[in-house]
Amino acid sequence: MTCAFSSFMPDSKRIRLYYEGDDDRNVLEQMKGGGLLAGNVEVAKRRKDCPGREGMVQDLAPFVGIGGRAVALTDLDGNIIESLTKWFQNTLQAALAKEEPPGTINAQERISDRISTFACTSDQHTGHVALIAVGLPEDEEIKSSQIDRFAIDDYLLRLARDPQIYESNPDLCSVPYAGCMKKLMEMVQLLRQNDIPIRNSKRYLHFLRAITNFRPSSAEFAGRLVGKAIDSTGQGRLRELFSPLLEDLQIAIKQLSS
């Protein structure tokens, strides 16, 4: 498969992607394996004892401290971008201060609506981080599903709802597409009628896994869903499905490489 980013590699130094959890990791690894990420991008491993977004910052701080360049993918959840950026800045600043030699954030720039970059310096090095807020708050289908906690799962739901991707996925297609979608909405409505909130895509995906009898973990589901989508869909359609995440990654990587 052609690398979508091959024209944006002025610097061959490696850039690492940090993320919140196992679902994100599997999505990113599939994207990397499918050639959707530039060759100099690698997906970081995460420490099991440092989970979540707080742990992500703890994991990336030593890397930035040695002058590394990182992209941090953080779910928008129910935040506004400004508060998420402020939280990231404060948490990163605190983590850098604990490094030896201590580091500090000495520059911040808003690159786009969803991307901010941070330059972090210590006595020895200057590292760079691009923060990308992940989720689809502007997506009409997500809005109509009454989802207001945004995350990488929004993309997974979008993939699963695509008839072509659904039908070509052997993990799903044992249940006909139309029946699955009908049952999915019935489950959501039933829960809502009983005052049980369904505010994020992850819950939709849990129901989808139940309907299709997919037994492995949600992370495995995420990885397989993206992998099958990449195998069965053309580059153009994939860009649409992963928009704006792919564009955001492209912009962030270009910025970090310059």
Added chain:
Amino acid sequence: MARLKSIKIQRFRGIREGVIRDFADVNLLIGRNNSGKSTVAEAISLVCSQFGGGDPIGRQLHGLWAEIRRTSPFGQEAFYKQDQTQPIHITVDIGGVTVSLDMPPQAIKSTETPVIRKPWLTEFANHVAVFRPIDGFDQQIENKLWPQILTKRADKSLVRALNEVFGLKVEQLQLLPNNRFLVLFTDFSIPLDVQGDGARAALRCLMMLSSLQGTLFILEEPESHQHPGSLDRFAAAICRQAKEQDVQLLICTQSIECVRAFLKASKEATSEAAVFHLKLDDGLLDATRLTPDAVETLQATGVDVRLLELYA
């Protein structure tokens, strides 16, 4: 306690300019081939060798490096790009005292005059020792050090270390008048050189270390001949002994197992440790200092700390 704190090198071998600061008790130098690890060790040795001492078995340190390089320590090849029109300048900070070496002229300078007014400095510099993989087979080590080891009753701790590192049941070590060094088990004995390479190298390294006090011990690739399992225990024995004898360690290695083993061992010995990743770019030495915690996090998140130049 005397400690090497920093070194500044100008125009020595492949290094046009470079500084390494904040050496710890246990220091690991890592980096690609030709990144300057051995040059740094040689530079430290050269400055210290100007104090006139030799290593515990009487070898002049500059001679050891000359043997490795197959060249004279002060010959044309010592100069950056073999350009003798510009002098070599090496400065080390030992315990807050700056000691310099310039070539040419070969002269020693110090912020203290004369240098010998600081006995601890002379003691430190005079006894710096180097252990290379090839020294694991050097019988001179037991031949020259054994009487001293017996006097200090260090033979028992060597036996204990040998048994711990390799799971052996050695009862005693013995040097015969014909210079045969025997490893004695309950009902038989065998010459040391019949033992495996790992045991021979480890025992000779520990013998060398046991003769040191309040100085610096430079180890080149201590992982040589060692199985990773033994390496952990060997590192533990080295760090424990170094701590007891107030010996600072400088370890040049290519092995991530070695880095892990010595960081773990230094933690157990409550010694401060640091990893220095060296990168040489057009003669400019860049040394990134990493704490054990940083190494642990970087390794756990998939960064091989030996390859930091891929990222920064």
